[in-house]
Amino acid sequence: MDMSSVASSPYVLDGIVIASQIKLELAAEIAAARDHGYTPGLAVILVGEVPASQIYVRSKVKTCAELGIYSEMHTPDASATTEELLALVASLNAREEIDGILIQLPLPAHVDTARLLEAVDPAKDVDGFHPINAGRLLSGFPAEQVLAPCTPAGIMEVLQRSNIPIAGQRAVVLGRSNIVGKPIAAMLLNASATVTICHSRTRNLAEITREADILVAAIGRPGFVTRDMVRPGATIIDVGINRLTSEADLERFFPGNEARRAGFAKRGSTIVGDVDPAAFEVSSAYTPVPGGVGALTIAMLMVSTVKAARLRRG
Secondary structure (H helix, E strand, C coil): CCHHHCCCCCEECCHHHHHHHHHHHHHHHHHHHHHCCCCCEEEEECCCCCHHHHHHHHHHHHHHHHHCCEEEEECCCCCCCHHHHHHHHHHHHCCCCCCEEEECCCCCCCCCHHHHHHHCCHHHECCCCCHHHHHHHHCCCCHHHCCCCHHHHHHHHHHHHCCCCCCCCEEEEECCCCCCHHHHHHHHHHCCCEEEEECCCCCCHHHHHCCCCEEEECCCCCCCECHHHCCCCCEEEECCCEEECCHHHHHHHCCCCHHHHHHHHHHCCEEECCECHHHHHHCCEECCCCCCHHHHHHHHHHHHHHHHHHHHCC
């Protein structure tokens, strides 16, 4: 859909639909890889027993199986030392059948996370966190040659597959993390947008966000972006996933929403992004929470694994 001709009603950028399209395309590419004598392989390292991480990793392994990607999960005890985990990474770096290595974050406090992430072979760094891959992204290497962080890569897929103009547009990114804020700013810049990064020290924030044609909210604060911070007709990309557990917050963000209230009564919580849902009403298009950017993260991990396999094998 061409966003330049959007009517007054905002268009929902459905991450679930886009993720399904990507997976269909990947399945064909993986079948072609097998015809060429190899199967892309992913190794996931999950340290300790963090319930949320366990659920997420199981979803990754399940998706690998669905698409025909070889996968294996390594589950060191929470007491594993940095040196022990470095040895595990080194062993995976050396294995030819492993194309991608993913270290599930967060790691236990006693583990040197930066040292472990830098130990991953950059050619197998499917999360795109290694300084070499971050440098390639910032240097403007062609996208097909870069292993990039999965969430920002998913954002670009949403924009490009929805025919939302990027070149020449003013993009404002809220958040400067190495996982989302900085890499999506680099990707948008590489796509010829004019990019501003905002953060907790930014002055006159609303004045800046109101200039955005594309507003990316990745600040980790529920409903932080309010209606008055959005330029009418802007595209909103909401990266936030915040759990609400109070009736007051439910009523604040979802007044009169009976479906949300029913879900809250059943689970004791509901999810909201970094954007107040009322702000979506003035946009031309937006990613919902849930069902938006988050739905693409695992799909983009699969893309990164297949890309790593292709690049490693020439």
